Amino acid sequence: MREIDWANLSFGYEKTDYNVRINFREGAWGELEVSSSEYLNLHMASTCLHYGQEAFEGMKAFRGQDGKVRIFRLEENAARLQSTCEGIMMAELPTDRFREAILKVVKLNERFIPPYETGASLYIRPLLIGVGAQVGVRPASEYMFVVFVTPVGPYFKGGFSTNPYLIVREYDRAAPYGTGTFKVGGNYAASLRAGKKAHDLGYAAEFYLDAKEKKYIDECGAANFFGIKDNTYITPLSSSILPSITNKSLMQLAEDLGLKVERRPVAEEELATFEEAGACGTAAVISPIQRIDDLDNDKSYVISKDGKPGPICTKLYHKLRAIQYGDEPDTHGWVTIVE
Numbered sequence: 637m638r639e640i641d642w643a644n645l646s647f648g649y650e651k652t653d654y655n656v657r658i659n660f661r662e663g664a665w666g667e668l669e670v671s672s673s674e675y676l677n678l679h680m681a682s683t684c685l686h687y688g689q690e691a692f693e694g695m696k697a698f699r700g701q702d703g704k705v706r707i708f709r710l711e712e713n714a715a716r717l718q719s720t721c722e723g724i725m726m727a728e729l730p731t732d733r734f735r736e737a738i739l740k741v742v743k744l745n746e747r748f749i750p751p752y753e754t755g756a757s758l759y760i761r762p763l764l765i766g767v768g769a770q771v772g773v774r775p776a777s778e779y780m781f782v783v784f785v786t787p788v789g790p791y792f793k794g795g796f797s798t799n800p801y802l803i804v805r806e807y808d809r810a811a812p813y814g815t816g817t818f819k820v821g822g823n824y825a826a827s828l829r830a831g832k833k834a835h836d837l838g839y840a841a842e843f844y845l846d847a848k849e850k851k852y853i854d855e856c857g858a859a860n861f862f863g864i865k866d867n868t869y870i871t872p873l874s875s876s877i878l879p880s881i882t883n884k885s886l887m888q889l890a891e892d893l894g895l896k897v898e899r900r901p902v903a904e905e906e907l908a909t910f911e912e913a914g915a916c917g918t919a920a921v922i923s924p925i926q927r928i929d930d931l932d933n934d935k936s937y938v939i940s941k942d943g944k945p946g947p948i949c950t951k952l953y954h955k956l957r958a959i960q961y962g963d964e965p966d967t968h969g970w971v972t973i974v975e
C-alpha cells in the first residue's frame with residue numbers, strides 16, 4: 637500500500653479498499669453488499685442522472701488516543717437522510733440498515749482511519765440514488781444506497797484559523813419552499829457559481845442571504861452560520877438552510893458552557909454586532925470568520941479585529957473535538973464506538 641501522509645491530508649478523495657451497497661427493488665431493501673470497485677453500473681435512464689433524485693450525507697469517524705474508533709452522530713445522519721428521501725420522494729432507508737452499512741464500511745477500511753495524533757479523520761460519504769430505466773418525471777421505483785469512506789484532513793488550509801467570506805446576491809442556492817433543508821445534489825449544483833465567484837476573489841466561501849428578501853442570513857458555503865455576542869450563541873432560523881448536525885451539537889455545547897442559545901432570523905446588519913462568528917459543519921468543524929464582505933454595498937463586517945479565532949469559538953471547537961476523539965466523556969450520547 638502507498639504510504640499516506642496523514643498529517644498533510646487535504647479534504648479530498650483517497651482510494652480505500654471497500655465500499656458497501658444496498659439495493660431497493662420491488663418495494664424492499666436487499667442484503668448489504670461489499671464491493672472493491674470504485675464504479676457504479678447504472679442504467680442511463682436513472683432518475684438520479686436526469687431529475688436529480690440524489691441524496692447524500694457526510695459524517696466522520698475518529699481514532700482516539702485509546703485506539704477506539706468513534707463515529708459522530710450516526711443516528712442524526714440517518715434521520716436527515718430519511719428526511720431528504722421524504723423531500724425528494726425516494727425510498728427511506730431504516731436507521732438500523734444505515735447503521736449496519738456505516739459500521740461495515742468503517743471496519744472494512746480500518747487501516748485508512750488516521751492515527752490520533754494527526755488530527756485527521758475518516759470521512760464517511762453515504763449516498764442514495766434513484767436508479768432503473770425511466771423517462772417520465774416521477775419518482776423511481778428502484779434505489780441504490782452506497783457508502784464510501786476516505787481519510788481527510790482540514791477542509792480549509794490552515795485548519796483552525798479565521799477566514800473571509802463574501803455575500804453573494806446574484807445566485808441563490810435554495811428557495812424558501814425549495815429543497816434547501818434537504819441534502820440533495822441539486823442544491824450544490826446551484827451553489828457552484830457563487831462558490832467560484834467567492835474563491836476567485838480570494839474568499840474562503842460564499843455567504844448566502846435569504847433568497848426572497850436578501851435581508852436575512854442563510855448560511856455560508858457548505859456550512860451553517862453562528863454568531864456570538866453578550867454571552868449568547870445566535871444562529872439563523874430559515875426554511876432554506878440545511879439543518880446542520882454540527883450546529884445542533886454546538887447549540888448544546890454552548891448551553892453546557894452557560895451561554896444562551898437563540899435560533900431566529902438574523903438580519904444582515906446584525907453582523908456588525910457580533911463579537912465572534914463561525915461557519916460550522918462536519919467538514920469545516922468550526923471555521924471562525926475573520927470578516928464578511930458585502931461588495932454590492934461597499935461594506936465589510938470585520939468580526940475578528942486581530943485576525944484570530946475568538947475565545948468562545950475556540951472553546952466550542954476544542955470541546956467538540958474532545959468528544960469526537962474520546963478525550964472527554966460523551967455525556968450526550970453522540971458517539972458510536974466501532975467494536
Ligand SMILES: Cc1ncc(COP(=O)(O)O)c(C=O)c1O
Binds near residue numbers: 858
Ligand atoms: C449546505 C450545508 N450546510 C450546512 C452543512 C453542515 O452540516 P453538518 O454539520 O451536518 O455537516 C453542510 C454540510 O454537510 C452543508 O452542505
